[in-house]
Amino acid sequence: MVRGEADDITIIFPYFPGARQDRKRRRGEPMNIVANINNLRGTAHDQVVRLRFMTADLHSAQSQALATRFDNLSAMPLFI
Numbered sequence: 353m354v355r356g357e358a359d360d361i362t363i364i365f366p367y368f369p370g371a372r373q374d375r376k377r378r379r380g381e382p383m384n385i386v387a388n389i390n391n392l393r394g395t396a397h398d399q400v401v402r403l404r405f406m407t408a409d410l411h412s413a414q415s416q417a418l419a420t421r422f423d424n425l426s427a428m429p430l431f432i
Contacts, residue, residue, distance in 0.1 A: 362404045363392065389422070 368388070393403055406423045 360402045360404065362406060364406045366408050368407045 389405065392405070404423070406425060408425050409427060
């Protein structure tokens, strides 16, 4: 990414680590989903790159509200 020519990067997570921890259980404990997204956003902070994140079937819709430009794809409509 450092020497690339990309203006937009889409990162697709079939499984997002920490997605089940969408609320704090103890005071001072970080929410993993927010920490993971912020770490990934920091990788492109030095360049003018727009990052977009896509996941599949997150644990809760609440997790999606915690980050901007974050799309959650669901496979459930295929089975219903």
